Amino acid sequence: MTQDQASRWKRMQEWDQRPLRLDSFSEESPENGFAVFHSPWDPAPGLTLGPDGAILEMDGRKAADFDILDAFIAAHHIDRTVAAEAMALDSTVVARMLVDVNVPREGLERLARGMTPAKLAEVVGRLSALESTFAYSKMRQRHSPGNQAHVTNAKDDPLQLAADSAIAVALGFDEIETTMRVAGNAWANALACTVGAAAGRGSTLFQCSIEEAEELKIGLAGLATYAETVSVYGSERSFVDGDDTPWSKTFLTAAYASRGIKARCTSGAGSELLMGFHEKCSVLYLEARCLCLQRAMGVQGTQNGGVDGAPLTASMPGGIRELMAENLLAVWLGLECASGNDTKTSESEIRIGAKITPYLLAGSDLITSGFGSIRAYDNSFNPSLFNAEEMEDYLVLQRDFEVDGGLAPLTEEEALAVRRQAVEAIDDVLDELGLARADAGMKASVIHASGSDDTETFPPVRTLQISRDIAARGLTALDVVRALALRGHRAMAENLMSMLRQRVSGDYLQTSAIVRDGKVVSAVNDPNHYSGPGTGYRMDEARWSRVKAVRGTINRSHVLDAEGSHEAPTGSAQFYPIGKAGKGHDPHEVVVGISPAFGERLHRTTAGHAVSDVLDALTRGILEGGGMPRVVRIRHTADTSFLGLSAAHLAGSGYGIGIQAKGTAIIHHRDRLPHMNLELFSNAPLVSLEQYRAMGRNAGRMTWGETPEPIIVTNDGQALGARFHPRVALLYAIETEMSEPGAEPEEMFFASAERNA
């Protein structure tokens, strides 16, 4: 656009510079596959059963014309015993049942087993974003929410992968997923993450995302416990282009279980569109087909909610609403749901925060199917919705809404301790197994590193060699247990052993299973039975006290320690009471009314100025303006307006300045109403000493009948309330505590530091 800059509205130009403008927004266009909830090409829901129970027609297609998805869904998803009843129900009635706390989840799951993809899509399409979120919280499978981390590294560095896995476990992630920059590094990555995940409290499910054959081998060696690379697609041609059929994926799902590996499918809005085979259908309808297929395959769960197609879906109107709707479909079908949120869908931090919020409120088996627990540039899957950079924002969101997003804050000491433990352990394991040896400098750089840019570690060829050696020698998790134990990492060996023990029982193969503190928790032994207030998951006291303990919280003693010492800063001006204050007579006298704690218990304003310096600036200013300053301590109030008004009543000129210890200041006149001041510095954190001096000068000039320009303290848009209000509230409480109703004002002797000298 070559528009003349001068002819533009400047606001639009400013908006052009916002990160939001980097996002793309697409228009609806069903013929091109850009349809979210409904396309004119979506079939109407329908099911015709023959007398023998055979499906003759489904969603507008005759059995003879069924494509591979229809055929599989008809054969394995549709429950003939419920189908007639379920399909006959009005979709709005079913939608209302989904949000009705009196209709149990199990009953709704029974109905879903008799519904076709088009019917399921139609029902969830009747729910608003809020209703979908609520229904999701009711229908999700496991009672307690969880979360999954990506742990990857741009250098595929075993040392840092171990350290970062340990951090992920310490933060509370129930699953860790890794992948490689170089496919050949798979075994080194898997071994490093396995070791790191055994640090600290240990026990977490772990996945090494790579091509199926390799993933099965790694799993068989005990170096991985779950897989989520079983991708399915909602149209026949995209399925075939994805190089699979429903039968090959069903076989693969069984193959994973046969090796003791938990599996989940991957699907999501927009994938068919990205692959060019959308059949002009809405993304929700195609995803409904994927999810019916997944139930039919007998997989325990899914990761959906856009996943890689999330940014494309988010570009469409109502796209984010659709992502929650398809997650709801998954849990309604009885599937574990790792609910997406694993792709950065926007450059706008506001859109990112808004995207995650419904999931935090509703809870989810795995709120993200990959939180970037490492720096965004280290994420070999591509940056996630949240990354290490934004970790603390996420932790604070949990605290804001009092919800369990699966994580809890770590202190720096705790973090360094598990990193050190993990790095020493992986180094010992590599050495014990004759694979490699790291030097002290490498280890130290990794322990303290945020991302791979900060490390001095193995060169890439060395890492590749480690990986090849692990594979070639057929090393397994048992070798890792042995190495850990022999090198004195007994607790870590025990943690890893407890995970290997789980493989034999297969308990974690059940729906929504995770391992916490060595015990399996799943939809079988920890089912979600939400049925309204007073039911469902709530954090217990112990959990909440961990979740809410974000870094940098303050309380009264911190504030007093930091700013409320009884001692004035050394070398500062002296001021002390010299008796009861009376009314002055000098027509140019300006009284400065200081608050009860000013220079008494509190010595610093929120801007960081010593209160004595502020007082000095005010009195100098008054003199410069032609006034006579007098300092009086007001003892009956700490309110700025009344401090100012009380000072004005004592002043010979009728002009007074009121000031609180935190720095809020006001010019008042005795004939004015309490809240009709002449000038006010309300944003104390922003006021400079020069501005206090100018305020004093204005008060002095007012005594000569002048009307000076008010002093403007500019605010560039800082969230001053967020930055200062906890401190302000605590400081002000000290002021009010020191004020005594009816106490008389005190005359103060005040001399600046230099005059004292």
Next chain:
Amino acid sequence: MSTDARNLYPLSEKAPHLVRSKTGLGLEDFTVDAVLEGRIVAQDLAITPEALRLQADVARATDRDRLAENFERAAELVAVPQEMLLDTYELLRPGRAKSADQLRERATLMRVDYGATRIAALIEEAADVCERRGLFTKRF
């Protein structure tokens, strides 16, 4: 197994006596010391058909019949060697088999050599549908 299979879950806590590794180790044998003494071998990391069938009972008792069937198919695959497992998966992918008959032969092999009747039925179903949909086109 009765509908009370739910009461067995988790097997590792409620019914550990029902779980044995391939070489006959119980869960209580899975200790670090046993590893150090060489009493646990790589084969012990594998799940057994029996454990998978118990998990199928649990799944069925919690109204997840499809998941149960998956565990039952998995139980049949435990004995299938890795090479054969991957080769069969590969064969089921689009265009790998030249004809439906090639898939049907594999189904027979699964049934005869491994007693994998459910897996065989799955492969035969794939053969039928892929034949109707013409999915035996060469892809590479």
